[in-house]
Amino acid sequence: MSDTAVAPANSMPRTIDPRAFRTALGRYPTGVAVVTALDAAGRPVGMTINSFASVSLEPPLVLWSVQRTTPSSEAFRKAPRFAICVLAADQEDMALRFARTDENKFRDLTVETGLGGLPLIPGALATFECRTWAVYPGGDHEILVGEVEQLSTRPGAPLGFHGGRLLAFDTPQD
Numbered sequence: 001m002s003d004t005a006v007a008p009a010n011s012m013p014r015t016i017d018p019r020a021f022r023t024a025l026g027r028y029p030t031g032v033a034v035v036t037a038l039d040a041a042g043r044p045v046g047m048t049i050n051s052f053a054s055v056s057l058e059p060p061l062v063l064w065s066v067q068r069t070t071p072s073s074e075a076f077r078k079a080p081r082f083a084i085c086v087l088a089a090d091q092e093d094m095a096l097r098f099a100r101t102d103e104n105k106f107r108d109l110t111v112e113t114g115l116g117g118l119p120l121i122p123g124a125l126a127t128f129e130c131r132t133w134a135v136y137p138g139g140d141h142e143i144l145v146g147e148v149e150q151l152s153t154r155p156g157a158p159l160g161f162h163g164g165r166l167l168a169f170d171t172p173q174d
């Protein structure tokens with residue numbers, strides 16, 4: 001048995017140390033995606049995320065969460081559509097490009113075009129083109145739920161995120 005403390009039933013909620021919280025979340029390996037949209041002026045926006053998750057099969061719904069104060073959040077909250085582009089193991093450069101604030105993250109990048117002009121990241125293992133279905137409050141994040149309108153997949157191994165680090169999964173799917 002480890003020295004894990006178990007809170008007694010009916011106890012008051014404990015204050016969770018943010019560093020311990022991050023460390024515990026880091027024990028859960030995820031994939032990595034770039035979510036894209038068009039802002040109100042029709043400019044492409046994109047950011048790297050690992051909060052992507054499936055929600056419902058019928059209707060087909062997915063979700064991700066965006067930090068409220070990050071510069072791209074307003075564009076995503078207001079966009080009628082967004083696309084989730086699941087990155088391949090060899091797309092670490094793409095993950096880093098879209099993980100920092102920059103007026104033009106799409107510089108020198110030739111994108112594919114999806115429904116309603118959505119910019120799609122070339123080489124992604126899976127692309128979910130979504131209509132924004134709901135936006136829910138989630139503390140310092142907002143939860144965006146999308147209804148999948150179109151999707152594509154291609155063979156390959158995925159990029160992963162574990163313990164705060166990007167890594168290449170060596171489990172190619174076809």
Ligand SMILES: Cc1cc2nc3c(=O)[nH]c(=O)nc-3n(C[C@H](O)[C@H](O)[C@H](O)COP(=O)(O)O)c2cc1C
Pocket residue numbers: 032046047048049050051052064065066067070071072073095098099100101102161
């Ligand atoms: C692996 C990884 C996963 C991330 N996941 C999220 C996420 O799910 N939601 C989020 O708001 N930011 C996430 N970020 C941080 C954003 O990519 C980063 O803050 C980016 O600069 C946001 O774009 P913006 O500056 O244009 O608003 C993640 C970063 C990395 C490297």
